[in-house]
Amino acid sequence: MYFKLSEEQELIRSNVHEFALKHIEPIAAEIDANSRYPAEIFEKLGELGMMGISYPAEYGGGGTEFLTTMIVTEELSRFCASTGFLHGYSFGLVGHPILTFGNEEQKKKWMPGLATGKFVGAFALTEPGAGTDVRAATSSAVKNGDSYILNGTKTFITNASLADVFVAFAYTDRSAGVKGMSCFLIPKGSPGLIVGEHFDKMGVRGSYTSEVVFKDCIVPADCLLGKEGDGFKIAMSALDVGRIGIAAMSTGIAQACLDESVRYSKERVQFNKPIASQQAIQWFIANMSTDVDAARFMYMYAAWLKDQGKPFSLAASKAKLFCSECAARHTTKAVQIQGGYGFMKGAKVERLYRDVKLAEIGEGTSEAQRMIIAGAALR
Template sequence: MNFNLTEEQQLIKQNAREFALENVEPIAAELDKTGRYPAEVIKKMAELDFMGMPYPPEYGGAGADYLSYILVVEEISRSCASTGIIYSAHCSLAAWPIFKWGSEELKQKYLVPLCKGEKLGAFALTEPGAGTDAAAGTCTAKADADSYILNGTKCFITNGGVADVYIVFALTDPAQGVKGLSAFVVDANLPGFEIGKHEDKMGIRGSQTTELVFKNCRIPQTNLIGKEGKGFGIAMQTLDGGRVGVAAQALGIAQAALDEAIKFAKERVQFGKPIATKQAIQWMLAEMETKLQAARLLTYQAAAAKDEGKIFSKEAGMAKMFASEAADWICGKAIQIHGGYGYIKNFKVERLYRDAKICTIYEGTNEVQRMVVSGSLLR
C-alpha cells in the first residue's frame, strides 16, 4: 500500500477542492438552513465527469479508480456534507449494483445516464421495521406475466423525491425470508410509486430523506438486477463500497472542523494573546490532526482494497467506524475551541457538529461495523 497519491489522484483531489470552494462552499449554510436540494451543483458535477467517476468510459464514467472517487467525496464533503452524501449515495449505492450485477440492457438504459449525471440515483433497503435487521423487510415483488408488482414502504431514503432511478429491495419469495429478497431498478415516474414523508433532520439538511410508497407498482421483469433471491448479497456488497464513501464524508467534515478550529485559535485573543498560544488548545489540535490522519489512512486503505478487487468488508467497516467517530469527536473539540461562539449558528462548526453525527448511523450503524469487523476476526 502506498498512499503517496499518484499525480492523477492529486490532480483530481485538487480539482474537486477548487470546484467545492467555488460552487459548494458558498451555498452550504443556505442548504442547511432551507433544506434545498442543490440541483445546480449536481449538474456542474456531471459536467466535470464526477457523477460516474469510478465507472468505465464505455458506460459514461470517468474510468478513475475508487480511491480517486473517494478523494472527490472527501473534498466535496469538506465544503458541504449534504452534497457529499447526495453524490456518494448516487455513485456508490445506486450505480454500483447495476454495474456489478445488472444485464447489459440495464447498464445501457440506467447506468449510462447515471454515470453521465443525466439521472440521479437512490438506494432503498431500509423499511420502518427493518433497519439494522435489513433481512426483516416486508416489501414484496410478485411476478406477474412479464412484470413484477411492487408493494410496501421504504423509509429514510437519501435522494428520495429528487432521484430518477431507485435500487429497490423486495421479496420475490416471502416464504424464503432473506433468501427470497431480490434487487430491482425502479423508475421514479411509474404509476403506483409515490414519495411519502420528507424527514426534517438534525444535519445534512440539503440532502433529501424520504419514504417511498409502492402500491401495486408494475415494473418490467427485465428490471430485476442479477437473479431472484440474490438481493441480500447485492445489498451487503454494495454497502461495503458505500461505507468507504461515508468514511470519506466524515474525513471531509472533520478536516473542515480542524481548519476552522486552527483559524479561530489564531484569531481569538484572551489574556492578551491568541488562544493558540495555550498548551491546552495546542494539545486538542494535535489530537484532532492525529485522529484525522489515522482515519484517512484507514479510509484510503479500504478504497485501495476495493480497487485491488479484494473482499474489503472488514476494511470498509473499520474505516467507516473510525472515521465517523473521529469526525464526531473532532467536531466536538472544534466547538470547544470556539467557546461560546461554537454554539452559535453563524459559525460553521455548529453545522459540522450536526452533520458529523449521521456518519455513525447510516449505511449500517457503528454497532453493525463492530459486528462486521469482529465477525471477520472470529471466522
C-alpha cells in the same frame, strides 16, 4: 508499500478543492438553513465528470480507480457534508450495484445518466420495521406475467423525491429467508410508486429523505437486477462500497474541523494572546490532526483493496466505524474551541456537529459495524 497518490489523483483533489472553495463554500450554510438540495452543484459536478469519474468510459465515466471517487467525496464533504454524502451515495448505493449486477441493457439505460449527473438514483432498503435488521423487511414482489407487482413501505430514503431510478428490495420468496430477497431497478413514475414528503432532519439537510410506498406498484420483469434471490447479496455489496463513502465523508468533516480550529484559534485573542498559544487548545488540534491522517489512511486502504480486486468488506466496516466516530469526536472539540461562537447558528462547526451524526447511523450504525468486526475477529 507506496504511500503516494498518483499525479492524476493529486490534480483531481486540487481541482475539486478549488471548485468547492468557489462554488460550494459560499452556499453551504444556506443549503443547510433552507434544507435545499443543491441541484446546480450536481449539474456542475456532472459537467466536470465528477459524478462518474470511476465508472467505465463505455458508460460515460472517467475510467479512474474507485479511490479517486472517494478523494472527491472527501474533498466535497470538507466544504458541505450534504454534497459529499450524496456524491458517495450515488457511487456506492446506486452506480455500483447497477454496474456490478446489471445486464448490458440495464447498464446502458442507467449508467450514462448517472455518470453525467443527469440522473439521480435512490437506494430503497430500510423499512419502518427493518433498519439494522434488514432481513425483517416485509416488502413483497409477485411475478405476474411479464411484470412484478410490489407492495410495501420503505423509509428514510435519500433522494426519493428526485430519483429517476430506485434500487429497491423486496421479497419474491419469503419462505427462502434472505435468499428470497430480490432487487429491482424501478423507474420514476412507475404506477403505484408513491413518494412521501421530505423529513425535516438534524443534519445533512441538503439531502432529501422521504418515505416510499409501493402500492400494487407494477414494473416490467426486466427491471429485476441480477436474479431472483440476489437481493440481499446486492444490498450487502452496495453497503460495503457505500461505507467507504461514509468514511471518506467523515474524513472530510474531520479535516474541516481541523481547518476551522486552526483558523479560529489563531484569530481569537483571550488573555492578550491567541488561544492557539494555549497548550489545551494545541492538544485538541494535535489530536485532530493525527486522527485526520489515520482516518484518511483507513478509507483509502479500503478503497485501494476494492481497486485491487481484493476482499474489502471488513476494511470498509472498520473505516466507516473509525472515521465516523473520530469525526464526531472532533466536531465536539471544534465547537469547544470556538466557545459560544461555535454554538451559534451560522458557525460552520455548528453545522458539522449536526451533519456528522448521520455518519454514525446511515449505511449501518456503529453498532452494526462492531457486530461485523467482532464477528470476523472471533471467527
